[in-house]
Amino acid sequence: MTDRALVPRPRRLSAGLALRRNGAVLALAVLLAFNAAVTPYFLSPGTLNINLTQVAPIGIVAVAMTLVIATGGIDLSVGSLMAIAGALAPIVYAAALARFGSAGLGVALSIALPVLAAIALGWLNGAVITRYRIQPIVATLVLYIAGRGIAQVMTNGNVQSFAQPAFGFLGLGRILGVPFQALLMVAAVAAGAFALKRSLVGRQILAIGGNERAARLSGVPVVRVKRLVYALSGLASGVAGLITVAINSSSDANLVGSGMELDAIAAVAVGGTLLAGGRATVVGTLVGALIIQLVRTTLIANGVPDAAALVVKAALILGAVWIQRQGRS
Amino acid sequence: APELPKLAKKATYKVGFAQTESNNGWRIAETNSMQDEAKKLGYQLVYTDAASSAAKQVADVNSMIAQGVDAIFLAPREEKPLIPAIMNAKKAGITVILLDRNVDQKLALAGRDYLAFIGSDFIEEGRRSAEWLAKATDGKAKILELEGTTGASAASDRKAGFDAAIAKFPGMAIVASQTAEFTRDKGRQVAETMLQAHPDATAIYAHNDDMAIGALAAVKSAGKVPGKDIVIVSVDGAKEIVELVVKGEVGATCECNPRFGPKAFATLQAYADGQSIPPLIINADRFYDASNARELLPTAF
Amino acid sequence: MPPLLSMRGVAKSFGAVAALTDASLDVARGEVHALIGQNGAGKSTLIKVLTGFHRGDAGTVSFDGAPFEASSPKDAQAKGIATIYQEVNLVGFRSVAENVCLGRRFSKLGLLDIGAMRAEARRLLARFGLDLDVRRPLDGFPIATQQMVAIARAIGFSSKLVVMDEPTSSLDDREVESLFAVIRGLKADGVSTVFVSHKLDELYAVCDRVTIMRDGATVRSGSMAEIPKLDLVATMLGRDLKAVAQGGTTGFGAKGGGARRPVVEARNLFRAPLVSDVSFAVGAGEIVGLSGLLGSGRTESVRLLFGADRAEGGSMALDGRAFAPAEPRDAIAAGLGFCTEDRKREGIVPDLSVRENMTLALMPRLTAAGIVDGKRQRDIVDRFVRRLGIRCSSPEQPIRELSGGNQQKVLLARWLCTDPKLLILDEPTRGIDVGAKGEIQALIRELAEGGLAVLMVSSEIEEIVEGADRAAVLRDGRTVAALAGDELTEERVIDAMAHGSTGSAPC
Amino acid sequence: MNLLNAPTLAQRERGLLLLGRYGVVLGLGALILFGALRYERFLSPFNVLSFLGYNSMFALVSLGMLFVIATGGIDLSVGAVAALGSVVSALASPSGEAWGLAAGVGTGLAVGLVNGFAVVRLGIAPFIATLATMLGARGVALLAAGNGTVSASYDSGFTDLGQGDVAGFPVPALVALACFAIGWVALERTAFGRTVLAVGGNEEATRLMGLPADGTKWAVYAVSGALAGLAGVVLAAQFGAGQPIEGQGWELFAISAVVVGGTPLNGGNGSVVTTLAGVILLGLIFNILNFENGLGTVSLSAYWQSVIRGAFLLLVVVAQAKLVARGSPERA
Numbered sequence A: 001m002t003d004r005a006l007v008p009r010p011r012r013l014s015a016g017l018a019l020r021r022n023g024a025v026l027a028l029a030v031l032l033a034f035n036a037a038v039t040p041y042f043l044s045p046g047t048l049n050i051n052l053t054q055v056a057p058i059g060i061v062a063v064a065m066t067l068v069i070a071t072g073g074i075d076l077s078v079g080s081l082m083a084i085a086g087a088l089a090p091i092v093y094a095a096a097l098a099r100f101g102s103a104g105l106g107v108a109l110s111i112a113l114p115v116l117a118a119i120a121l122g123w124l125n126g127a128v129i130t131r132y133r134i135q136p137i138v139a140t141l142v143l144y145i146a147g148r149g150i151a152q153v154m155t156n157g158n159v160q161s162f163a164q165p166a167f168g169f170l171g172l173g174r175i176l177g178v179p180f181q182a183l184l185m186v187a188a189v190a191a192g193a194f195a196l197k198r199s200l201v202g203r204q205i206l207a208i209g210g211n212e213r214a215a216r217l218s219g220v221p222v223v224r225v226k227r228l229v230y231a232l233s234g235l236a237s238g239v240a241g242l243i244t245v246a247i248n249s250s251s252d253a254n255l256v257g258s259g260m261e262l263d264a265i266a267a268v269a270v271g272g273t274l275l276a277g278g279r280a281t282v283v284g285t286l287v288g289a290l291i292i293q294l295v296r297t298t299l300i301a302n303g304v305p306d307a308a309a310l311v312v313k314a315a316l317i318l319g320a321v322w323i324q325r326q327g328r329s
Numbered sequence B: 001a002p003e004l005p006k007l008a009k010k011a012t013y014k015v016g017f018a019q020t021e022s023n024n025g026w027r028i029a030e031t032n033s034m035q036d037e038a039k040k041l042g043y044q045l046v047y048t049d050a051a052s053s054a055a056k057q058v059a060d061v062n063s064m065i066a067q068g069v070d071a072i073f074l075a076p077r078e079e080k081p082l083i084p085a086i087m088n089a090k091k092a093g094i095t096v097i098l099l100d101r102n103v104d105q106k107l108a109l110a111g112r113d114y115l116a117f118i119g120s121d122f123i124e125e126g127r128r129s130a131e132w133l134a135k136a137t138d139g140k141a142k143i144l145e146l147e148g149t150t151g152a153s154a155a156s157d158r159k160a161g162f163d164a165a166i167a168k169f170p171g172m173a174i175v176a177s178q179t180a181e182f183t184r185d186k187g188r189q190v191a192e193t194m195l196q197a198h199p200d201a202t203a204i205y206a207h208n209d210d211m212a213i214g215a216l217a218a219v220k221s222a223g224k225v226p227g228k229d230i231v232i233v234s235v236d237g238a239k240e241i242v243e244l245v246v247k248g249e250v251g252a253t254c255e256c257n258p259r260f261g262p263k264a265f266a267t268l269q270a271y272a273d274g275q276s277i278p279p280l281i282i283n284a285d286r287f288y289d290a291s292n293a294r295e296l297l298p299t300a301f
Numbered sequence C: 001m002p003p004l005l006s007m008r009g010v011a012k013s014f015g016a017v018a019a020l021t022d023a024s025l026d027v028a029r030g031e032v033h034a035l036i037g038q039n040g041a042g043k044s045t046l047i048k049v050l051t052g053f054h055r056g057d058a059g060t061v062s063f064d065g066a067p068f069e070a071s072s073p074k075d076a077q078a079k080g081i082a083t084i085y086q087e088v089n090l091v092g093f094r095s096v097a098e099n100v101c102l103g104r105r106f107s108k109l110g111l112l113d114i115g116a117m118r119a120e121a122r123r124l125l126a127r128f129g130l131d132l133d134v135r136r137p138l139d140g141f142p143i144a145t146q147q148m149v150a151i152a153r154a155i156g157f158s159s160k161l162v163v164m165d166e167p168t169s170s171l172d173d174r175e176v177e178s179l180f181a182v183i184r185g186l187k188a189d190g191v192s193t194v195f196v197s198h199k200l201d202e203l204y205a206v207c208d209r210v211t212i213m214r215d216g217a218t219v220r221s222g223s224m225a226e227i228p229k230l231d232l233v234a235t236m237l238g239r240d241l242k243a244v245a246q247g248g249t250t251g252f253g254a255k256g257g258g259a260r261r262p263v264v265e266a267r268n269l270f271r272a273p274l275v276s277d278v279s280f281a282v283g284a285g286e287i288v289g290l291s292g293l294l295g296s297g298r299t300e301s302v303r304l305l306f307g308a309d310r311a312e313g314g315s316m317a318l319d320g321r322a323f324a325p326a327e328p329r330d331a332i333a334a335g336l337g338f339c340t341e342d343r344k345r346e347g348i349v350p351d352l353s354v355r356e357n358m359t360l361a362l363m364p365r366l367t368a369a370g371i372v373d374g375k376r377q378r379d380i381v382d383r384f385v386r387r388l389g390i391r392c393s394s395p396e397q398p399i400r401e402l403s404g405g406n407q408q409k410v411l412l413a414r415w416l417c418t419d420p421k422l423l424i425l426d427e428p429t430r431g432i433d434v435g436a437k438g439e440i441q442a443l444i445r446e447l448a449e450g451g452l453a454v455l456m457v458s459s460e461i462e463e464i465v466e467g468a469d470r471a472a473v474l475r476d477g478r479t480v481a482a483l484a485g486d487e488l489t490e491e492r493v494i495d496a497m498a499h500g501s502t503g504s505a506p507c
Numbered sequence D: 001m002n003l004l005n006a007p008t009l010a011q012r013e014r015g016l017l018l019l020g021r022y023g024v025v026l027g028l029g030a031l032i033l034f035g036a037l038r039y040e041r042f043l044s045p046f047n048v049l050s051f052l053g054y055n056s057m058f059a060l061v062s063l064g065m066l067f068v069i070a071t072g073g074i075d076l077s078v079g080a081v082a083a084l085g086s087v088v089s090a091l092a093s094p095s096g097e098a099w100g101l102a103a104g105v106g107t108g109l110a111v112g113l114v115n116g117f118a119v120v121r122l123g124i125a126p127f128i129a130t131l132a133t134m135l136g137a138r139g140v141a142l143l144a145a146g147n148g149t150v151s152a153s154y155d156s157g158f159t160d161l162g163q164g165d166v167a168g169f170p171v172p173a174l175v176a177l178a179c180f181a182i183g184w185v186a187l188e189r190t191a192f193g194r195t196v197l198a199v200g201g202n203e204e205a206t207r208l209m210g211l212p213a214d215g216t217k218w219a220v221y222a223v224s225g226a227l228a229g230l231a232g233v234v235l236a237a238q239f240g241a242g243q244p245i246e247g248q249g250w251e252l253f254a255i256s257a258v259v260v261g262g263t264p265l266n267g268g269n270g271s272v273v274t275t276l277a278g279v280i281l282l283g284l285i286f287n288i289l290n291f292e293n294g295l296g297t298v299s300l301s302a303y304w305q306s307v308i309r310g311a312f313l314l315l316v317v318v319a320q321a322k323l324v325a326r327g328s329p330e331r332a
């Protein structure tokens, strides 16, 4: 009787493993190389600037989304919160100007109040989720549906012109030649990455995402941490909404932030964060956001029609996430 | 084929207005115009919004039929999918007037299946924009085209009209054409990227005002002078863009007036009075450029 | 006659961790075969390679006289190997009947015959003396019942070999007895059983032969009768026979004496439906046992103390002051620690490292201005890894990759490092090998001697009797006996569990 | 040994649980009653039948979504797949209704298999996998349709699939009803259905129990894709055109309907009947808003409609959560 040997499996080459572990970075490098070779005028400061300004809102929202996803949640309402914050800014400015007569105070309030409103709504998401134990996807779906409606009701659907120069700095300003919003994004990424790695709340976020019951029994304030991440998501959405308004010098409640939830979630996933929670990387998310932005630029700059662009995007998301997974298993 | 439904003469009517969507200024202006006119006449208006879905719009029309309205104003989302709604209304003996977009005449014929179409000719808008641009640039231009939402008839017709007219000028070429979904933000982003990849472009054609305004921001942030380095031409002609034409930042815009209220209700009344109604009522849209913008600005919508 | 199952030279690595290096296992027809080894020796891994859940890296397997390779558990099942995996692995939401019958054919005309499924489930469970409402979701039943359902399910497949990976870790004595009856029944039908357990008495009670594993390799196998207990333990631990002979059966050592200042006191706790009237007290430096049959409400009671659930009646006091934690973190802040019985669901955070898991409860105290002090954290972790002898490739290894026993040690360390006043241990040695078990018990005693108050829930009466200074016995959610000193004997405890007689010592 | 038997739930708790589970049916009844009393022709055959015809498409995608959600997954691609299905079936419709039907359903099935592949083989989270196919299917639909709508053939009998009726009852509604009946049997009375729920309840355990967890996941995405394709066929047939940009937000409608129907998103549970009630309930909101506008007392702007829908969804899920929480003995 001959026993059949269980086939031994060859060990993977460690170089290949390393490459795959950084799959998202690899994908980004490939995209950059491709563009450098193919896209006209790609390697120019102008292009860099444009990409940085365009990626900033996605990046900022995606960082917060990473934290939300790390707790095992998800936030579909980010785009709607952007719209609400964006709709509020010109309204607040006009009201403040009429009441106090000071443009400076008007700008300060038109930044502070909308962001506060977005934080409050984000916190509300968290409250609904923790108070009634409703699935995050459903709880935030509520504001996804209703939030834009609220913004539209506030403005009656009209586009509000808002060309206040000081406010416009959010979207149009430069510091040492770098777009201000890009700096905001970098700050958000740095803060997010540091918090997740080194701060108490960061570890608690991961513990909740990994095993909520165990976390609670270990003294993690589950409810508080969850509300915090959704409030942070609100904060990020609020800021991103204001940036979008600033750069367009106008606020359109119908469109500000539309589709942002999908872009942000895709950035998080492409970056290598586990959608089920418990494992997350903020820097990966930044890479993911850059990939998504670069894909967009590549397709537009090379004149790929919209329909085909969608198919390419789909393949890229699947590919990037798949490469990521290879690194882990 | 059975006759067009009749409309009895009454002091007041219950009419439906099935709007396509309300996510841009143009649609909002159209809705407001319809609502204002209904209020002025003392008619009861059943207003629905299809949220960009042709299928929902059919359901909306059906619910108006169920409610027994006297007439329906329909701004059809699409050329073909709305046919069943029109046929249902006809079967129920309800007068239908189409606004701003027509339906496929092979499937439902104006004057036979519904009373009339009132609106603009999108292809014509594209053609007029192209011809103005040819004149303004002496037939020499490298054009960036910002398309409307992929699949929308306003987008494909405005593109078709423009592209066909441009083809007659050997010195004019469309160097890039991408959708920016009729929105200001996308218009800016897409134009930014296009301008970067095609620094030699000299003109931008946008399928609506919002994208043109977004593109204008992109032109400025690329360090170019609008009107000098880059000529912008768009379609719609809202007050905001006519002001920019006056300022010289936008070259020209072809009007596509959303204020359908007065004409739509007048047509309905004329029909009730027994007058004969032409099946196609095309708006006499204006064309704004530097020569007339200042003068016409007060009358822009 | 060739053995029914023969595995030779099986190896399996997970990345850098070599779980199996050279494992062998021979099981004869109709025999009950014990598989033992320390935590992390590779028993579960060997079983999962056999059933196709893992793919082995090397080795040969033959089964029923032919080369054997299962591509999946389903395949193994189809080929005659039914398996009960370690930790209850069933679908909690679904009914008992469904869980028992899933994967088997119960259809008429392509549609499920639900009546037949229920009847089959009742029939199988009856073999264990269980009479359940099989339509109810499995979730609602105690873990012990769930474990029995898992066993019943495996028995239901008419197979040649039944593999049981620690089936008794959450069963009490009576249930273990009925399981043994079933195993003997299988044996009579010529079905072989592989039986994994850390409870040596059980092995001697039911097994014919034994295979001993150490560090991923098989080190010895032979007839159960020929290997005395001490020899078995020594081989398993890889230690000298004499060194082992010196210890007792449990590792507790001498008891502390005298009454102590009470640290915590609970009076007439009530919370529907499982806790009706529970009282106990624990003093500094003593170990108080909480005994009772499965489902008697022990876990529910200590959860109230820890703030995991809120008491609906009764009172608690900590250091003489009224104590009513609303959340576990209140209890932790007050100096309590709680090692839960359900490791997988309430203990580990699988993706986090050993380091993060161990310091989860301590973390707020390792934090300045919201930032974790990484160095202190590593120091503490290193100390406890060494002190408890935790086997891991590094503190950065995800805890899910550790064997069950080592996970348990990490969780114990999670609380020890918070330096608590009172430590609640719910089944602290469940699923832990005798070596580690002795260590943990000794450690508990040592901690108590250092002044720690310990409240220990255990289903092992031996553990209570030998380990605890005093004990409370629960029955149907009521404290029915409080035993101390000489009263604390196995007979008294069993008597109280069964009949509810009351001891004299105030508790 | 009834010690091991968990305590039976009090009658009241059981009642609350049932109310949580079937409350949607009561809610539906209440809403219909409200409509019937308030609006004159609310229950007129024309309104009822056209309502059913239109909502049949949502019913089909929601049924597929239910199966996916029951395994603990999610399928965001259903709306785009329906659009793609409508285009393909419209293109095939001149060859006859059978061809149109087969083409639409087949296309949906194919996308469903891609989803299954991505989720099972590539191990990509369902949310992301189906987000990608949502984009991809939309792109292919636009490409196939040349960026416009595609006429369906009115001559080949294809449009009867959408516009025809059997004894006055619209064909799409009959199709949806039949699918729900089959879906009910499949989920409640077949080994496949039980495995679907088992996978959702505890995937690893299901695998260890020797059940075909992977195959089942492939299957639910395939089913969801095929049903979305069928919804696309109905779309094309009912409106006489393949519409590549239709179906936006259908996935959210379907998810809402499943959730309102009392099925939790984490899998392991699922009810076909209450999902249907959820679909009708959500659909009725639009219908009632239209009728309310017709009364002329208040004219709600379109924007209020989404606010009301959101608020309604919140109300329903909170009510459900409260009932279930009070009725369930589950510990925290």
Ligand SMILES: Nc1ncnc2c1ncn2[C@@H]1O[C@H](COP(=O)(O)OP(=O)(O)OP(=O)(O)O)[C@@H](O)[C@H]1O
Pocket (backbone or CB within 6 Å): C014, C017, C018, C019, C020, C037, C038, C039, C040, C041, C042, C043, C044, C045, C046, C086, C400, C401, C402, C403, C404, C405, C406, C431, C433
């Ligand atoms: N999926 C995995 N990934 C990485 N390492 C693993 C995995 N499964 C098991 N191991 C490692 O393999 C070794 C053997 O583990 P196994 O679970 O087989 O032990 P065991 O003998 O069953 O122990 P116990 O008695 O504690 O259950 C351990 O060191 C464990 O850390």
Ligand SMILES: Nc1ncnc2c1ncn2[C@@H]1O[C@H](COP(=O)(O)OP(=O)(O)OP(=O)(O)O)[C@@H](O)[C@H]1O
Pocket (backbone or CB within 6 Å): C139, C140, C141, C142, C143, C144, C273, C274, C292, C293, C294, C295, C296, C297, C298, C299, C300, C301, C341, C459, D006, D007, D329, D330, D331
């Ligand atoms: N509300 C409940 N309804 C039904 N069963 C429950 C409920 N809460 C807990 N259970 C189950 O009842 C079992 C018995 O409760 P409990 O854990 O308090 O008793 P125990 O004496 O600690 O038993 P064990 O030794 O199993 O932990 C638990 O294991 C749990 O699975």
Ligand SMILES: [Mg+2]
Pocket (backbone or CB within 6 Å): C043, C044, C045, C086, C165, C403, C404
């Ligand atoms: Mg094991």
Ligand SMILES: [Mg+2]
Pocket (backbone or CB within 6 Å): C298, C299, C300, C341, C426, C457
């Ligand atoms: Mg217990």
